[in-house]
Amino acid sequence: MALSEEERIRVQARLDEARDALHRLELGQAEASIAYNGESVTYTQTNAGSLRKYVRDLEVQLGFRSMARARSRGVVFG
Numbered sequence: 001m002a003l004s005e006e007e008r009i010r011v012q013a014r015l016d017e018a019r020d021a022l023h024r025l026e027l028g029q030a031e032a033s034i035a036y037n038g039e040s041v042t043y044t045q046t047n048a049g050s051l052r053k054y055v056r057d058l059e060v061q062l063g064f065r066s067m068a069r070a071r072s073r074g075v076v077f078g
Helices: 005-024 045-061
Strands: 031-038 038-043
Touching: 005 031, 005 038, 005 045, 038 045
Parallel strands: none
Antiparallel strands: 031 038
16 A cells, blocks of 8 residues: 555654664663654563564555565474
8 A cells, every 4th residue: 555645754753753762772761652643652671572563564654674574494403
């Protein structure tokens, strides 16, 4: 689904905010909050994985990343 220019700008702003929050968590900040659609979500180190998923989902919407996950590789013992 192609985004309109207005939607693309809105999603890009959300992505920028989410990446910034993730960066703050990675630097050791105890918590980071982001706001969208009139709601605020606070992330901590313990739920940073949810924030990473949100960043990936936004990247998919903008076409920066495909939806397909990398396939795991089996281990071969020789």
